[in-house]
Amino acid sequence: MAENGEHHSALPYFLVWVALLILTVTTYVTGRMHLGTWALPLAMIIAVTKSLLVILFFMHLWEQKGANRIVIATSFVFVALIISLTVADVATRFPLSTPAGAPFGTDIPAELEETAPEYQPPAGKIGEPPRGVPQPK
């Protein structure tokens, strides 16, 4: 590290920066391709890869040893924990109790098809109260 008298080459940082730019462009392009079920997992994979690149190289985690590595590994385990068991709930839930518009878990079995309500896209824009929903006074 710099304070130890060592000097880093700028090349790895430049390469990481290029990789981040490529991933950003990939996110933009795939976001416009309407990939359906794959849109969310792909976006998540790209986002996680980008954050890993930033943490490992720009924040110098790659050079850390011992307890610092344990701390960051534990943090990732816990992020994975909250996401996995929460997603497991939505993915395995009784289909009609999953809110309409959820990316998965809404495939309604044939025997329930007739009674299922039709999907209504959310009304209104973010920042405005939804139409037809009573608001607090």
Add this chain to the structure above:
Amino acid sequence: MRQSEEDREKLGAPPAHDSYLTDGTTVMSWLNTRDHKRVGVMFLAAVVFFLFLGGVFALAIRMKLLYPGPFLFDALTYNRLFTLHGVTMIFLFMIPAIPSAFGNFVLPLMIGARDVAFPRLNLASFYVYLAGAVLAIWAMVHGGADTGWTFYTPYSTTTPTMLFPLLLGVFVLGFSSIMTGINFIVTVHTLRAPGVGWMRLPLFVWSIYATSIIQVLATPVLGLTVLLVALERVLQFGIFDPARGGDPVLFQHFFWFYSHPAVYIMVLPGMAVISECVATFSRKNPFGYKAIAFSSLGIAFVGFFTWGHHLFVAGQSVFDNGVFGVLSMFVGIFTAVKVFNWVGTMYRGAISFKTPFAYICGFLFFLVFGGMTGVALATVALDVHWHDTYFVVAHFHFIMVGAVIMAFLAALHYWFPKMFGRTYHEGWGLVAASLIILGFNATFIPQFLLGNNGMPRRYYQYPEHFQALNVASTAGATLLGFGFVIIFIYLLIALRWGPRCEQNPWRSKGFEWLTESPPPTHNFDRIPHITQDPHDYRTHAPSGVYADV
């Protein structure tokens, strides 16, 4: 405790040595202190105030429930009172009570350090706590909120009550908790005296260390969650709103990801105190030291895998219900390891039945009773019947009030001579302990019966046939309150007029007793070199020698 003539002469006389209490007596010397002991005492004063405030709210609720119909105040006031009771007791009293007050005071002493690793951060954690408390009180004075301390959506995103400042207060309080956690983790890693290896850490330190890990890992999720509720209220983000593709159950996942481990933020420090007191008052080495130490880490770890048992009837999937039900029961295994080891420590020990030991007995009963009803509640089929009834209220009060307050009072009485260099009236101590244990049982055992008979929690009115048990519960709560008043009076008297005590009145082999009582500002004139395991009663030799540093 009868006073001798010699004791009377000592009354009011200055201590033989300079202590942290006499090193600056102005208000500013306290407000600007970086001394971990003074920060601990300030935290203690603050949490006792909030225990009183939360207790007043609790008594007001119980008074209303004397009668089935409308009584004393209206339904909205009732809703506000139980919300404020929960918020005050959990965020302002129980979470900081043992780690921030007693942990701050004794943890550095126990590892032979002169202070915590970050003394300024330590003082900052107190002021951040005060800032959060002021926000919460401001919200209370301006009408309070009526959502319950759990802030469940969708109601919390629409209630017209003063929820926003309360959420902000909880958000700010979280930072104080994280600061304390980071400080303790770094202190334990870096400031241990010579001879204090990991396997020689006092059991109190092990549990506080485990608590700190939870504080650092879980509290940010609470901050995130209350921030999302605030954004949902102000900007209608729609994260928890089904009309916008959101999911109200997601809030419960986020909230309990913090709040269930938070139960262990409250209970683990209680277990920490009991581990110390059991050895001291049984005059025996801790039975199964490693088992107690590692079970603390086990509880901290497994505690993160159980949050879904709060969502059994909230629409959570059957798959998750099963997974969380099974995982929740693992906590019982680690808790049982501790309980058996404490009892093993007492077995054939030279038991000294002082006030802290009375609270240990109360703690063991309440923890086992509350824990076993918890195992029952983790069974999905049974929880469907008991969910949101007074059975759940009684269960978590057995753990949170029963166990945690017993441990808090045990710590208060055990370390009172260490903190202030004076002793209290032992007879009154035992009277108050008996009243509190009796009053607690009388308050909450009827609530188990009420819940099992179907009385829902948080309801303003109830059918008349529930009245007898509600009256019994209110009578118990009154007894409980009376016990606290007695403690408050005799400890205040002891603080001013109590006989001065020697350095180690309990003859404890805990490392914190190696220095004077009350300790000098820098804890040790010379850093001790610890030569024995904590609480090694096999020898009369002191646990450490002073090395020249």
